[in-house]
Amino acid sequence: MNRFTxxxxxxxxxxxxxxxxAFAEDAFFIRKIYDEALTRSRCYDWLNFLARRIGGRLAGSxxxxxAVEYTRRxxxxxxxxxxxxxxxxxxxxxxxxKEQVRIxxxxxMGTIELNALALGNSVGxxxxxxxxxxxxxxxxxxxxxxxxxxxxxIVFFNGPMDPTQINTFNAYGKAAGQRVWGASRASRYGALxxxxxxxxxxxxxxxxxxxxxxxxxxxPIPALAISTRDAELLSRLLREHPVRxxxxxxxxxxxxxxxxxxxxxxxxxxxxxxIILVGGHLDSWDVGAGAHDDGAGCVQAIDILHLARLMxxxxxxxxxxxxxxxxxxxxxxxxxxxxWSDEKGEFHMAAIESDRGGFTPRGFTADGHEEVFNEKFRKxxxxxxxxxxxxxxxxxxxxxxxxxGLKSQKGLLFGFEPDSQRYFDYHHTPIDGVDVVNKxxxxxGAAAIMSLVYLLDKYGI
Amino acid sequence: MNRFTxxxxxxxxxxxxxxxxAFAEDAFFIRKIYDEALTRSRCYDWLNFLARRIGGRLAGSxxxxxAVEYTRRxxxxxxxxxxxxxxxxxxxxxxxxKEQVRIxxxxxMGTIELNALALGNSVGxxxxxxxxxxxxxxxxxxxxxxxxxxxxxIVFFNGPMDPTQINTFNAYGKAAGQRVWGASRASRYGALxxxxxxxxxxxxxxxxxxxxxxxxxxxPIPALAISTRDAELLSRLLREHPVRxxxxxxxxxxxxxxxxxxxxxxxxxxxxxxIILVGGHLDSWDVGAGAHDDGAGCVQAIDILHLARLMxxxxxxxxxxxxxxxxxxxxxxxxxxxxWSDEKGEFHMAAIESDRGGFTPRGFTADGHEEVFNEKFRKxxxxxxxxxxxxxxxxxxxxxxxxxGLKSQKGLLFGFEPDSQRYFDYHHTPIDGVDVVNKxxxxxGAAAIMSLVYLLDKYGI
Numbered sequence: 030m031n032r033f034t035x036x037x038x039x040x041x042x043x044x045x046x047x048x049x050x051a052f053a054e055d056a057f058f059i060r061k062i063y064d065e066a067l068t069r070s071r072c073y074d075w076l077n078f079l080a081r082r083i084g085g086r087l088a089g090s091x092x093x094x095x096a097v098e099y100t101r102r103x104x105x106x107x108x109x110x111x112x113x114x115x116x117x118x119x120x121x122x123x124x125x126x127k128e129q130v131r132i133x134x135x136x137x138m139g140t141i142e143l144n145a146l147a148l149g150n151s152v153g154x155x156x157x158x159x160x161x162x163x164x165x166x167x168x169x170x171x172x173x174x175x176x177x178x179x180x181x182x183i184v185f186f187n188g189p190m191d192p193t194q195i196n197t198f199n200a201y202g203k204a205a206g207q208r209v210w211g212a213s214r215a216s217r218y219g220a221l222x223x224x225x226x227x228x229x230x231x232x233x234x235x236x237x238x239x240x241x242x243x244x245x246x247x248x249p250i251p252a253l254a255i256s257t258r259d260a261e262l263l264s265r266l267l268r269e270h271p272v273r274x275x276x277x278x279x280x281x282x283x284x285x286x287x288x289x290x291x292x293x294x295x296x297x298x299x300x301x302x303x304i305i306l307v308g309g310h311l312d313s314w315d316v317g318a319g320a321h322d323d324g325a326g327c328v329q330a331i332d333i334l335h336l337a338r339l340m341x342x343x344x345x346x347x348x349x350x351x352x353x354x355x356x357x358x359x360x361x362x363x364x365x366x367x368x369w370s371d372e373k374g375e376f377h378m379a380a381i382e383s384d385r386g387g388f389t390p391r392g393f394t395a396d397g398h399e400e401v402f403n404e405k406f407r408k409x410x411x412x413x414x415x416x417x418x419x420x421x422x423x424x425x426x427x428x429x430x431x432x433x434g435l436k437s438q439k440g441l442l443f444g445f446e447p448d449s450q451r452y453f454d455y456h457h458t459p460i461d462g463v464d465v466v467n468k469x470x471x472x473x474g475a476a477a478i479m480s481l482v483y484l485l486d487k488y489g490i
Numbered sequence: 491m492n493r494f495t496x497x498x499x500x501x502x503x504x505x506x507x508x509x510x511x512a513f514a515e516d517a518f519f520i521r522k523i524y525d526e527a528l529t530r531s532r533c534y535d536w537l538n539f540l541a542r543r544i545g546g547r548l549a550g551s552x553x554x555x556x557a558v559e560y561t562r563r564x565x566x567x568x569x570x571x572x573x574x575x576x577x578x579x580x581x582x583x584x585x586x587x588k589e590q591v592r593i594x595x596x597x598x599m600g601t602i603e604l605n606a607l608a609l610g611n612s613v614g615x616x617x618x619x620x621x622x623x624x625x626x627x628x629x630x631x632x633x634x635x636x637x638x639x640x641x642x643x644i645v646f647f648n649g650p651m652d653p654t655q656i657n658t659f660n661a662y663g664k665a666a667g668q669r670v671w672g673a674s675r676a677s678r679y680g681a682l683x684x685x686x687x688x689x690x691x692x693x694x695x696x697x698x699x700x701x702x703x704x705x706x707x708x709x710p711i712p713a714l715a716i717s718t719r720d721a722e723l724l725s726r727l728l729r730e731h732p733v734r735x736x737x738x739x740x741x742x743x744x745x746x747x748x749x750x751x752x753x754x755x756x757x758x759x760x761x762x763x764x765i766i767l768v769g770g771h772l773d774s775w776d777v778g779a780g781a782h783d784d785g786a787g788c789v790q791a792i793d794i795l796h797l798a799r800l801m802x803x804x805x806x807x808x809x810x811x812x813x814x815x816x817x818x819x820x821x822x823x824x825x826x827x828x829x830w831s832d833e834k835g836e837f838h839m840a841a842i843e844s845d846r847g848g849f850t851p852r853g854f855t856a857d858g859h860e861e862v863f864n865e866k867f868r869k870x871x872x873x874x875x876x877x878x879x880x881x882x883x884x885x886x887x888x889x890x891x892x893x894x895g896l897k898s899q900k901g902l903l904f905g906f907e908p909d910s911q912r913y914f915d916y917h918h919t920p921i922d923g924v925d926v927v928n929k930x931x932x933x934x935g936a937a938a939i940m941s942l943v944y945l946l947d948k949y950g951i
Contacts, residue, residue, distance in 0.1 A: 063654060063656065064654045067653045067654045068653055068654060192528045192529055192930070193524060193525045193528050193529060195524065195879075195880060195881070195934070197930075230930065231929070389850070389909050389911050391881070418656075419656060420656070420852070448850050448909065450850050450928060450930045450931050450934065451928050451930075451931070454928070467911060467912050467915070468692070469653070469658075469691060469911045469912075470911050470912070473656075473911065
């Protein structure tokens with residue numbers, strides 16, 4: 030007995046004949062999606078080009094323009110109903126010289142170089158760098174307790190990601206505040222700069238960048254991430270004696286420049302005004318190649334349209350692939366998209382974002398406007414028997430930054446959820462390359478998303 | 491509301507008060523197992539030593555002796571009730587010189603070297619190698635159809651692993667016959683040697699070894715694996731013109747030598763005669779470092795006893811860690827263990843084998859004697875609400891080669907089942923090193939196994 034017969038028999042007693050037939054047809058079609066994705070997908074090749082030939086592509090950079098052009102051509106090659114670039118203005122930040130962070134007064138080891146990366150949006154220290162005593166804190170609240178004691182100091186945020194969280198995104202969510210808001214908070218009390226422990230559960234020498242945000246009214250001060258092993262070292266030395274650190278970075282913001290979201294769609298044959306969006310973000314950090322974050326999500330989104338074409342699938346509803354610009358340090362592409370879509374009076378019946386890496390699929394988080402969410406979520410739960418054989422599940426939870434602004438259109442928002450264990454080994458680092466993305470895992474992700482798109486398109490919600 | 495309260499409330503309506511309390515206690519203890527495993531496990535360090543400092547450790551090799559000694563000392567350091575070496579005789583096979591496989595008559599490209607590895611147990615070609623025309627087949631049945639046409643030929647088994655199987659072990663199971671039995675089958679018809687397509691869904695240059703078996707009465711002929719990309723090349727050339735190949739290997743079997751299973755146990759306080767076995771196999775192929783196969787399973791098995799000690803857990807039943815010798819090319823350690831255990835009249839209430847890599851846990855397969863299996867399996871299904879929060883499930887299916895012979899004792903046999911997508915990228919290759927094992931994934935595996943051990947120990951079956 031094969032798995033379809035089994036599923037079929039399993040549901041036979043509770044379904045009417047029409048439903049049985051629909052179930053069998055859906056099971057068959059989803060199996061075919063997986064067969065196609067695992068044998069004819071091109072998404073790994075596309076990722077290879079994006080990561081190796083273009084590389085890191087921070088919004089506003091020449092590489093981000095190359096990524097726009099490459100993916101536009103890719104979409105063009107799929108013979109879609111329309112492909113277009115949607116303009117947006119993005120902040121253009123540049124890292125500058127290789128960062129220097131060094132302990133200058135270690136009593137045992139002399140000068141010690143630390144592995145560091147400026148946080149995105151950080152201002153520079155000035156060409157001469159700055160030197161100051163270090164004060165360690167574990168979180169933002171401790172900054173407020175210490176207050177004026179931080180004046181003219183370098184504040185060292187050393188709150189580790191909790192390794193006991195099974196879903197690493199939960200641990201990230203709890204620890205990321207110090208990276209995003211640490212510089213602003215420390216600046217309130219006159220600190221000169223901040224160092225932030227890299228956001229990973231690993232103990233290694235790789236610094237992780239990521240955005241920092243300056244609140245209105247605070248003096249921007251330089252903010253750099255250091256590797257977890259260096260954070261442990263610095264903390265140990267601080268328990269022994271006062272530590273002075275020299276830090277230097279020449280990062281700067283170069284104002285706003287024009288850029289684009291890249292969009293392609295297949296028009297629905299019956300309900301063209303009901304849009305199913307699949308998307309990822311095309312920009313990445315400048316270090317590394319942005320393979321998991323979020324080249325993977327982009328090529329999976331493109332692959333949905335490619336798989337539809339391969340399979341000769343004509344959707345009833347409009348399937349739109351959106352590659353958002355500037356998720357990492359501004360979300361300006363997404364904001365432009367939401368505004369434009371709202372102004373056109375569009376209805377996104379569903380949106381699926383893939384921005385948690387190209388790992389083995391586990392399912393989808395679902396979110397939506399409170400007025401409609403519970404009722405709509407109940408509907409998709411009915412599809413679980415079709416998705417569970419592929420290891421997929423649904424759970425309530427945030428969908429993704431780039432589609433979050435579509436909530437007001439009262440459709441359903443999904444976040445594609447792959448296995449989370451390895452994501453923060455690579456996230457925002459120089460080692461987020463295509464060599465740490467597994468081809469099958471990436472393809473299974475495309476198949477999982479396409480299966481959900483198929484059910485959304487066929488049944489609506 | 492945290493997840494325990496949630497689970498607790500979820501089950502409140504259907505459980506009696508005593509059961510509620512037990513459930514809450516179990517949920518708490520399992521959470522504690524995960525906390526310990528994710529913060530205090532040493533299993534990644536042990537694997538690092540086994541893989542980097544000892545390396546490939548085929549049964550009978552000096553490295554296998556080093557692995558026996560290292561793991562015995564590890565177990566000794568845990569202050570168990572007993573640690574011992576169980577003698578067994580194992581076949582000692584050596585690979586010899588670096589293998590050579592080359593196409594000698596390519597019309598366009600001249601001589602072409604192929605990436606090859608002798609299959610384990612293979613005889614050698616003799617020092618001068620052999621040269622013959624190649625005949626391609628897709629499976630064993632085609633050998634029988636071709637019959638005498640294979641005389642004095644090299645038979646090239648080119649059956650690919652089916653990439654559309656979601657669980658890669660299913661695809662492996664279907665394709666492995668050509669590697670195991672191909673040489674014997676081809677030899678029946680007078681073939682001189684065989685080349686076998688490597689067992690992986692990847693297209694790359696890495697040959698995968700693995701055992702071949704010579705059936706009684708056939709003339710042993712040399713059997714070598716070639717990489718999948720080279721298999722594609724060879725197949726393409728064969729469609730264009732007859733292809734002659736030179737192959738040379740100097741592998742040989744050096745008879746039987748003494749070796750050992752490594753065993754340690756904590757005696758049960760109430761039911762010492764009910765044994766819960768956790769195990770992996772200590773031998774690996776000689777190429778690569780045997781990190782996923784099966785260093786991972788060994789260090790996880792050791793970690794069960796380590797975690798018990800860390801947590802001050804005194805089991806009611808006997809928990810025994812067994813590191814089996816010679817799984818890869820003979821299963822002689824396992825056979826010695828089964829015989830010894832049966833002769834002592836032991837009862838393995840349960841046995842859990844970890845031999846599918848150190849990836850993110852998905853659950854356990856379960857198997858057992860047909861007289862008792864269904865009833866016993868129903869019992870463990872009741873534990874799912876405690877395990878599902880950690881992404882674990884049970885399904886019926888084979889447990890593992892090393893514990894399969896314990897079925898006659900009528901306990902339950904489990905195979906630990908991690909995510910299977912990446913396993914055959916590394917399986918039996920030079921790249922199966924500790925760098926492709928993720929620390930968290932490995933630790934989560936130890937926690938998953940320990941959680942099952944805890945429930946087995948507490949409730950029995």
